[in-house]
Amino acid sequence: MKQILSITAKISLSLVAVFLLANCTKKTPPLEYFNQMYDSPAREAQEEDYFAKNNSSSRIPPYGAIPVGYYPYPYIDVLNPDDLSGPSKGLANPLKNPNLDDYKVGEQKYQTYCTPCHGVQGAGNGKVVGPYPRFATAPPAVTSGKIKGWSDGQLYHIITMGRGVMGSYAYQIEPDDRWKLVAYIRKLQEYDSKKGK
Numbered sequence: 001m002k003q004i005l006s007i008t009a010k011i012s013l014s015l016v017a018v019f020l021l022a023n024c025t026k027k028t029p030p031l032e033y034f035n036q037m038y039d040s041p042a043r044e045a046q047e048e049d050y051f052a053k054n055n056s057s058s059r060i061p062p063y064g065a066i067p068v069g070y071y072p073y074p075y076i077d078v079l080n081p082d083d084l085s086g087p088s089k090g091l092a093n094p095l096k097n098p099n100l101d102d103y104k105v106g107e108q109k110y111q112t113y114c115t116p117c118h119g120v121q122g123a124g125n126g127k128v129v130g131p132y133p134r135f136a137t138a139p140p141a142v143t144s145g146k147i148k149g150w151s152d153g154q155l156y157h158i159i160t161m162g163r164g165v166m167g168s169y170a171y172q173i174e175p176d177d178r179w180k181l182v183a184y185i186r187k188l189q190e191y192d193s194k195k196g197k
Helices: 002-022 100-118 152-161 175-196
Strands: none
Touching: 100 175, 152 175
């Protein structure tokens, strides 16, 4: 019995040595065991795929699938921010105590996207307003009493969906950065209130 085990062990070791040494020459490509793992059948976007039911290599995502990093906006069908529901009139601001970095991001977004119409200090006197009115109605001052009375959710909604001649900034400003922009607008309003006294 011991002789059979030792012969089996020697044969096994010999086979392992042969497989290992078979790939040592550089003249031949390495042996591929289970080559389907190395060379999976890739498909081009418009190529026919016999495996699919509709013979298309483009796969339809399953019902309810959401792309990574995408969060559906719950108020996409609400046009007027006054029609938003809930005690916070829309979404609740996750930034309870914004820090300096949050304000810096909000300021950068405000200077990039909001300043041309609403002005540097939010007075509604941006560069595109110009010496003569270029719009049928001038952009509102974000420091006005009406906008100060809006909830953070309403401001977020307007940044996301747009209002009047102002388009949506949902594709330019990330959702987290929109809240930082709202925090910066609140800081502008706070500054305007202190300046008015």
